[in-house]
Amino acid sequence: MKKYWQLFKNGLVKENPLLFLMIGLCSSLAVTTSFENGLGMGLALTFVLLMSEVLISLLRKLIPDSIRIPVFIIIIATFVTIVELLMKAYMPDLAKALGVFIPLIVVNCIIMGRVESFASKRTVAESAADALGMGFGYLWVLTGISIVRELFGNGTFIGMTLIPEQYTIGFFTGAPGGFFVFAIFIAVTRLIRVAYEKNKGEQK
Amino acid sequence: MKQMIKLGLILALYTSIACVTLAFVNDLTKDTIASAKDKELNEGLKIVFAQADSFEQLDSSLFPSINDVTIDAVYLAKADEAIIGSVIKASGATYNDATILVGITTESTMTSIEFLELTDTPGYGQQAKEPAFKDQFIDKAIDETLALGTNVDAISGSTITSRGIVKILNAAIESGKKAITEGAQ
Numbered sequence: 037m038k039k040y041w042q043l044f045k046n047g048l049v050k051e052n053p054l055l056f057l058m059i060g061l062c063s064s065l066a067v068t069t070s071f072e073n074g075l076g077m078g079l080a081l082t083f084v085l086l087m088s089e090v091l092i093s094l095l096r097k098l099i100p101d102s103i104r105i106p107v108f109i110i111i112i113a114t115f116v117t118i119v120e121l122l123m124k125a126y127m128p129d130l131a132k133a134l135g136v137f138i139p140l141i142v143v144n145c146i147i148m149g150r151v152e153s154f155a156s157k158r159t160v161a162e163s164a165a166d167a168l169g170m171g172f173g174y175l176w177v178l179t180g181i182s183i184v185r186e187l188f189g190n191g192t193f194i195g196m197t198l199i200p201e202q203y204t205i206g207f208f209t210g211a212p213g214g215f216f217v218f219a220i221f222i223a224v225t226r227l228i229r230v231a232y233e234k235n236k237g238e239q240k
Numbered sequence: 241m242k243q244m245i246k247l248g249l250i251l252a253l254y255t256s257i258a259c260v261t262l263a264f265v266n267d268l269t270k271d272t273i274a275s276a277k278d279k280e281l282n283e284g285l286k287i288v289f290a291q292a293d294s295f296e297q298l299d300s301s302l303f304p305s306i307n308d309v310t311i312d313a314v315y316l317a318k319a320d321e322a323i324i325g326s327v328i329k330a331s332g333a334t335y336n337d338a339t340i341l342v343g344i345t346t347e348s349t350m351t352s353i354e355f356l357e358l359t360d361t362p363g364y365g366q367q368a369k370e371p372a373f374k375d376q377f378i379d380k381a382i383d384e385t386l387a388l389g390t391n392v393d394a395i396s397g398s399t400i401t402s403r404g405i406v407k408i409l410n411a412a413i414e415s416g417k418k419a420i421t422e423g424a425q
Contacts, residue, residue, distance in 0.1 A: 069362045103247050107254050114258040118265050125272035128280070135359060189363065209363035 040165040047169025053146045054177045054218075055225050060146035063137045064178055065214040071194055074182030075175070076130045080123070080138060082171030084115045085147050086164060089155040093163035096156050108151050109142065116141045146170060177221060184217050185209060281329075284354045285315060288343035289327050291351075292317035298419060308332055309411035316423045317343065325351065326419040328412040334404030335360040338368075342409060344382065344416035352378045353409065365401035373402075382413050 053059050060081075067077045088111055092099070099107045120138045123131040131138065141147065150170055155163040186192055189208030191199030207213045285295050295315040303311040309332035317325040325346055331339040336359040343351030355369050367373060373395050380391075386406050388394045394402035 100247055100250060103251055106251060110251075110254050110258050114261055117262055121265050121269045121273070125269040125276065128273075128276045132357070206363045210361065 040161065043162060043165040044169035044172075047166060047171070047173040048176075049173070049225075052173040052177065052225070053149075053170050054174060055222050057146075057149075059149055060144050060174065061218075063140060063144060064174070064181065065211065065218060067134055067137050068178055068182040068185055068214060068217075069189070069209050070133070070186045070192075071179065071182050072130065073133050074178040076123075076127070077134055077137065078171075078175030078178040080119050080134075081141055081144065081146070081174055082168070084112065084119060084141055085150065085171045086167040087115045088112045088147060088151055089163040089167035090160055092151050093155040093158060093160045099156070104156065105152075108148065108156075112147055112151070113142045146174060181214070181217050181221060185213055189213060280356065284341045284356055285317075285327055287352070288341045288354045289317045289325060289351050292319055292324060294318050295327065296423075298423070302422075303415045303418065306411035306414055307407055309408050311411065311415045312339065314415060314419045316419060323420065323423050326416045326423065328416045328419070329356065330408050330412040330415070331357070332404065332408045332411070334358070334368075334401045334408075335365045335398070338405060338408060340405070340408055340412065342412040342416060344413060344420065346420055348381065348383055348417075350377050350380045350382055350413070360398070360401050364395075364398045367395050367398060368401055368405055377409070386410055386413070 047053065051057055054061065054064055063077065063081075067073045088108075091111055092108060116139060119141070120131070123134075123138065150166060154166050158166070183193065185208045187198060188205050191197055191201060191204040205213075208217065285292075289295075295317055298314040298316060300311055300313050303314050305311060309330050311328060311330050313329040315327040315329075316323050317327055323346065326344050328342045328344070329339065330342065331337065337357065338355060338360070339357040341354045341356060343353075345351060353374060355374075358366065358369060360366055360368070373393070376393060384391065386392050386409055388399075388402055388406055392402070392406055
């Protein structure tokens with residue numbers, strides 16, 4: 037059990053795909069303009085990642101090594117299309133807001149990376165723990181960035197206006213604002229990690 | 241050679257399974273997706289032409305694209321069976337893409353415009369959806385062609401979006417007027 041918790045925690049913080057591995061960044065910068073978008077994108081990616089890792093781990097002995105990448109893409113693309121269709125049917129507003137970034141999950145580096153380096157070599161349970169860790173790791177950073185950008189850029193949070201319109205800063209809703217907030221997230225988490233490790237070192 | 245055929249067959253097998261799964265999901269969701277789209281369009285029609293009580297769709301193949309703006313659909317707006325105007329669904333390039341519903345009355349004015357789709361930059365091009373820009377078209381006279389700077393105010397910082405929208409609107413107005421004259425016959 038402890039092994040699975042370690043794997044989960046690994047994706048959540050220690051090897052967070054966005055903050056430490058630095059993969060899957062383009063979608064995270066583009067969709068994080070509002071809290072709902074960030075949450076929706078994070079959940080969609082977590083679902084695809086979990087299903088793909090579990091299925092690929094299950095089939096890993098049946099996938100010939102020389103054609104593994106095409107097979108991975110077929111499996112990932114299938115789950116992405118399922119998510120896209122369900123979203124269009126039951127959450128049309130969210131589907132519209134996320135637009136092209138849902139189909140683009142197919143080529144998201146987090147999924148390709150984890151499937152290739154982890155799921156194709158490990159057991160189903162380990163892959164599921166890894167997928168959940170990586171998925172939620174992506175999710176929390178995404179929602180964090182979107183909350184900051186929505187608050188400063190639009191002055192709103194889940195429909196409530198917290199900052200009057202005159203004081204909002206349009207910069208945060210644009211792409212440069214995305215880079216800026218993202219960089220601050222990286223800086224702060226690294227700072228915390230360095231402090232934490234130093235602390236741990238002194239105790240020894 | 242043998243290896244190649246074997247790999248090809250395995251890949252074909254995976255692809256077929258994926259296809260069947262997707263066909264199944266598509267079948268489950270396609271009605272809901274279509275009705276969501278219909279609902280959105282009907283709501284849009286009511287918003288741009290509130291006075292009308294029914295809409296009659298015309299054959300859009302009679303309305304060719306103008307200046308790279310596609311005329312997706314043309315409706316005659318009716319109140320008590322009399323034609324009081326037309327609604328045009330037109331799409332074209334702005335900074336990215338936009339699909340706009342435009343209402344035109346028989347008195348040569350616009351009722352209002354409504355964006356069905358606008359994929360321009362948030363914070364810049366997306367401002368077109370806000371009342372500050374959109375509401376200038378309410379009840380606007382359309383005897384003259386719309387042009388930025390003369391009878392249309394552009395969004396500052398989003399000139400390309402404004403220009404694209406004006407182009408779409410002009411094409412829609414032209415088609416809308418044509419629809420009204422043809423509908424009257």
